[in-house]
Amino acid sequence: xxxxxxxxxxxxxxxxLADDEAAPEGEAVSVSLKRWERxxxxxxxxxxxxxxxxxxxxxxxxLNGEVHRFALIALEFPNFKDGRAYSQARLLRSRLRYKGELxxxxxxxxxxxxxxxxxxxxxxxxxxxxxxxEDWAKAFGEFDxxxxxxxxxxPWVMRQRFPAA
Amino acid sequence: xYRYDEFxxxxxxxxxxxxxxxxxxxxxxxxxxxxFRPLRxxxxxxxQLHAYMLRVSIPYGTLSSDQLRMLAHVARTxxxxxxxxxxxxxxxxxxxxxEESPEILADLxxxxxxxxxxxxxxxxxxxxxxxxxxxxxxxxxxxxWCEIIRQWSALHPEFSFLPRKFKIAxxxxxxxxxxxxxMHDLGLYLRRNEAGxxxxxxxxxxxxxxxxxxxxxxxxxLPKRDxxxxxxxxxxxxxxxxxxxxxxxxxxxxxxxxxxxEKLREEVEAEFDASSKDGLELPEAAVDAITKQFTPPSYxxxxxxxxxxxRILAADxxxxxxxxxxxxxxxxxxxxxxxxxLKPPGRPPGDCSAxxxxxxxxxxxxxxxxEIRVTHEQNLVLPHVRKAALHELWLxxxxxxxxxxxxxxxxxxxxxxxxDYCGLATxxxxxxxxxxxxxxxxREEAIGKLAIKISGCINACGHxxxxxxxxxxxxxxxxxxxxxxxxxxxxxxxAIGAVAGPAVAAxxxxxxVDRLIDAYLHLRRGDERFPETYRRVGMNPFKxxxxxxx
Numbered sequence: 001x002x003x004x005x006x007x008x009x010x011x012x013x014x015x016x017l018a019d020d021e022a023a024p025e026g027e028a029v030s031v032s033l034k035r036w037e038r039x040x041x042x043x044x045x046x047x048x049x050x051x052x053x054x055x056x057x058x059x060x061x062x063l064n065g066e067v068h069r070f071a072l073i074a075l076e077f078p079n080f081k082d083g084r085a086y087s088q089a090r091l092l093r094s095r096l097r098y099k100g101e102l103x104x105x106x107x108x109x110x111x112x113x114x115x116x117x118x119x120x121x122x123x124x125x126x127x128x129x130x131x132x133x134e135d136w137a138k139a140f141g142e143f144d145x146x147x148x149x150x151x152x153x154x155p156w157v158m159r160q161r162f163p164a165a
Numbered sequence: 166x167y168r169y170d171e172f173x174x175x176x177x178x179x180x181x182x183x184x185x186x187x188x189x190x191x192x193x194x195x196x197x198x199x200x201f202r203p204l205r206x207x208x209x210x211x212x213q214l215h216a217y218m219l220r221v222s223i224p225y226g227t228l229s230s231d232q233l234r235m236l237a238h239v240a241r242t243x244x245x246x247x248x249x250x251x252x253x254x255x256x257x258x259x260x261x262x263x264e265e266s267p268e269i270l271a272d273l274x275x276x277x278x279x280x281x282x283x284x285x286x287x288x289x290x291x292x293x294x295x296x297x298x299x300x301x302x303x304x305x306x307x308x309x310w311c312e313i314i315r316q317w318s319a320l321h322p323e324f325s326f327l328p329r330k331f332k333i334a335x336x337x338x339x340x341x342x343x344x345x346x347x348m349h350d351l352g353l354y355l356r357r358n359e360a361g362x363x364x365x366x367x368x369x370x371x372x373x374x375x376x377x378x379x380x381x382x383x384x385x386x387l388p389k390r391d392x393x394x395x396x397x398x399x400x401x402x403x404x405x406x407x408x409x410x411x412x413x414x415x416x417x418x419x420x421x422x423x424x425x426x427e428k429l430r431e432e433v434e435a436e437f438d439a440s441s442k443d444g445l446e447l448p449e450a451a452v453d454a455i456t457k458q459f460t461p462p463s464y465x466x467x468x469x470x471x472x473x474x475x476r477i478l479a480a481d482x483x484x485x486x487x488x489x490x491x492x493x494x495x496x497x498x499x500x501x502x503x504x505x506x507l508k509p510p511g512r513p514p515g516d517c518s519a520x521x522x523x524x525x526x527x528x529x530x531x532x533x534x535x536e537i538r539v540t541h542e543q544n545l546v547l548p549h550v551r552k553a554a555l556h557e558l559w560l561x562x563x564x565x566x567x568x569x570x571x572x573x574x575x576x577x578x579x580x581x582x583x584x585d586y587c588g589l590a591t592x593x594x595x596x597x598x599x600x601x602x603x604x605x606x607x608r609e610e611a612i613g614k615l616a617i618k619i620s621g622c623i624n625a626c627g628h629x630x631x632x633x634x635x636x637x638x639x640x641x642x643x644x645x646x647x648x649x650x651x652x653x654x655x656x657x658x659x660a661i662g663a664v665a666g667p668a669v670a671a672x673x674x675x676x677x678v679d680r681l682i683d684a685y686l687h688l689r690r691g692d693e694r695f696p697e698t699y700r701r702v703g704m705n706p707f708k709x710x711x712x713x714x715x
Contacts, residue, residue, distance in 0.1 A: 059405070061439075081203060081286065083326025087404045090323050094441050111187065111204050118322035134195055142183045143320075145176040149444020150322045157172045157316065162450050 001128030005117060007137030009128075014051055014072055024048075030072055033058055044069065053105075056084040060091045067096045075121070077106040086119045093120035093151035113139040120151030166229055166536060167312050167458045169277045176319070177274045180281060184208050185267040192264065207287065207325070209280025210266050214588050217261040220283035221273060225293040225311040225335075226254030226539040230526040233537055235276040237522035243269050248522070250507060250515045252579060252628055253332070254292050254539040255283055259586050286415075287325045288318035292334045294343045295538040298459060299548045301496040304355045304363055307337040309456040310392070313447065317393050324400045328407035329415035331400070332372075340657065345541055347371045347379040347659040348631060350417050351399065358386045365392060369399065369429070370421030373625035377661045378418045381426045383433060389452070391437075394445040398437035402429070462534040462549060467499025470552035477556045486610070487559050487570035492550075499552050503533075505545040505562060506569035510576045510602035513595045515543030524565040532558055541655075542579055544572065575605035575615045575682070579628055583621030583638060584645075590621035592638025592645040597674055604675050605682075612682055614694050616655070631655035633695035634681055635662045636674065645671045651681060651707055652699035660696065663704055665711055677711055684710035 004010040013028045019035045023046060030051030036043060043050055051072030054060060060067070067073075073092060075085035085104070092098040103123040104116045110131075113124060117140060126136065149156045169177070184204075191201040205211075209220040221236065228236075236256055240248045243265050244258040251257055261269070273279055282288055291311045298306040314333060318324075324331075336344040337355035346352035352368035365387040371380030387395050406424075408414045421429050478485045493502040505525060508514050517525075525545060529537050532554050533547035540546060550558060562568045571577045578601060581587065583594030598619055605612070618632030622639075629635030635650035646668040653662030669677050684707050689698045699707065 080200070081326055082409055083286075083324070084405055084409075086323045086326065087401050090401070094443075095439065109200060111200075112326075115320075115322050115325055130195075134190065142186075143176070143179045145172050145179060146322075147176070147316045147319050148321060152322075156444065157176075158448070158451050159444070160172060161170070161454070162448050 001126055001131055003113075003124040003126055003131060003136065005122040005140075007113065007140045009131075010123065013049075016051075016053065016074075028071070030074060040066075051101075054088065056082065056088065058088070060088050061095060064096060067092065067098050068100075070100055072101045072103060073098065074103040074105050074125075077104060077108055077112075080107045080109050080112050086115065089116070089120040090151060110134050110136045110139045114142060118146070118148075118150045118152045118154070166227055167224075167308070167455070173277070173316075177277065177279055180208075180279065180320075181267065181271050181274050184270055188263065188267050203285055205263075205266075206284040207282060208266075208270065209283035210261070210263070211284060212588070213259065213582075213586050214584075215586070216259065217263055217266065218257055218259050218586065219261045219266060219269060219280055220251070220255050220257040221278055221280050222283045222290045223255050223278075223539050224315050225291055225297070225308055226295050226541075227297075227308065228537040228539065229276070230529045230535040230537065232276045232278055233522050233526040233529070235273060235278065237519040237526070239269055239272060240519040240522065242272075247516050247518045249513070249582065250517060250539055250543045250545070252541050252543060252581075252626065253290050254295070254541060255290055256539070257582075259582065281319060284330075285325075286327045286329050287331065288321065289330055289332045291315050291318070292332070292344055292349075292541065294336045294338050295540040295546045296343060296493065296502055296548070297337065297538075298461065299495055299497075299500075299502055300338060300341075301494060302338045302340050303496075304337045304339060304357060306456070306459050307335045307353075307355055308459050309452065310353070310355070310365075310389075311335050312455050312458075313392070313452070314396070317396070323397075324404060327400070327404055328409045329412070329417075331403070331417065342655075342657040342659070343540070345628075345631070345655040345659075348373055348628070348655060349380060351396070352380045356386065362388065364388045367395065367399075370418040370426070372416050372418045373628060373630050374416065375413060375623040375625070376416075376418065377625065377630040378422065379659050379661065381421065383426070383430055390447055391442075393447060394440065394442045395433075395437055397445060398440055399433045401436055401440075402432045406432075461497075462536075464497045464500060464549065465551065467497075467551045467553065470499035474552040474555060481556070483570075484556055484559055487568065488555060490570045490574060491572045492555065495549070497549075501550050501552050501555060503547040503550045503555070503558065504540070504572040505547065505567050506571050506577060507544050507567075508571055508577045508602065509566060509569045510571070510606040511599050512602075514578050514580045514598050514602075517545075521565050521567060524561070525567070528558060528561060542577065544577070571606065571609060573614045573616075574609040575612050575617060576602040576609055578602055578617045578619060579632070580619040581621050581626035583619075583627075587621060587626075589624055590638065591623075591640040592621050592647065592671075594619045594621040594627055594638060597636060597638070597647065597671070600675055601678055605678070612686065613692070615682070616695075617678070618653075628655060629653075630661050631659065632662060633699075634678060636678075637668075639668055641668070647671065647674050647677075649677060649681070649711065651704070652696050654696045658696065660700075665704065665708055667712075680710045680713070681707055 028049040368380030538546035580598040584590040620627035650662035
């Protein structure tokens, strides 16, 4: 199940292509980094939206210049305790000014959703049954006080205390 | 002291409500233990051998008397009537019920306390010099910077799932390091540069555990305004490149030594140069407002106190001994910084009963502007006591069982909870500390300053690597053995101790320590301390004494 940035169920227009699967025209598809590196000339010529799955060992800064070709970048949490994708998300949003959809995939759980949202993710691939049973949408509203400026552009405490600064 | 404003209070209330929900979901089975574990750990709740343990954060070791009374209330209401102060200036309770933990955190929130990030793979409590703000040996008060880092590091959106825990210590003392800064993942010394500006020297990669390292200089001088942006750069490098395949190699010290400090510095500086400083700048008004919260109290004119104290000292040698060992120079004339020993020989180091906490809170109100500090040696401090009040304070501390005059001496032992409580331990620490404390108390004045530190396993929570004499508990085929290291130090002359030789059986530890001390007393020149003698003569004379036949 796909959740949007408010935690509500959303339709998923994307299909992920296996590395050896032909890229269809006119359909939003995402590819692996490996596939992108191999076939980027062909993929650039397509007349449809393209997404990229980035392993959490890749440095997104290496995509500089190409990053805006992707309407979707999916980052992975192989295990919810592995937090590398938070830094990838921050680099994409803050350093590369990436404006497309940033999707969290893998072991995405309710109690990490707000961290992910704050780091710049705006869609979440989750276990649908659990998301309904545990009312995951509520996770986004558990806090309204934040001590850091981050990629969700919510006000943070230091700025709220000193608006003029 | 820093007092919460509406934002801090609201944040903490939201955190308590969130945790209450998490516990309810765990108890109803919606969360697996594997999923719940990191959530409870981020609120300070561990599962130990016999029960849950709750570690409560004491930011930079500073407590108000109301907070200490609340800690007493928690000890009495939810635990067995005592708490244990830790080497990271926190307190932990060893007999907690999971179902009651949300209530405890709600109680603590009423006095601006919590267990946030006292465990888990994120920032831990920011620690500092327990004499901060009252010692003369200080460039400026480090506590505002601790508070700034505390706020920035609370539930950080990028760094809450690091490869491993991350400990930061700050000190502004020019000569003496009372915060073990070099043993931290990241250490900050406030320093003045050649232009006379105050900034930070940044150290990285210190830590004990199974691979002990002292921190290395990452940046010699960091302007204050860049502090958060620089920390963010360093943490981003660690979050991306720190090892996650092996929990024992996941601390930043391993990354520092795998890359080399030069390469790591290049990475951090490049990240710092490239990163946006938006939202990380520290407006002067913000720094000023936080600094103002640490304004010194209005001290009385105590110019006559020295003469009064001198007269009492001459009349009472036991009191004089306590004053010599347990009080320290204060920057304001006629005042003293007082250490309260939580190491009465024969008792578990760092333990404090609810009634003792209440007694200390009352004394703090009467004699120390309601303020208490916690030291990494597991003792407490009253930071602002008039010298004329010391005698009364000493008598009343003694009534509460807190009159031990052993600060910095052989029975002022650091020990982890060990196998009496901890699920990771391989041997007991507390009984060894108890036996040694009782045995050494009689001759500790003759020995002078001596730091004995005991860990119940290689994770080194008892800091044995940096003990003048370090004792590490091991399990050898079901029997407790203790490996002895010597020559370590955790101050401005920080050093990792060296292993003296084969481990000794539990029953032989007291005799082994006696022999090392005898050798030191024989070898020392003048007022040389143990590590200085060790550095001068080397391991051999100590080793020979330790393993001599008979």
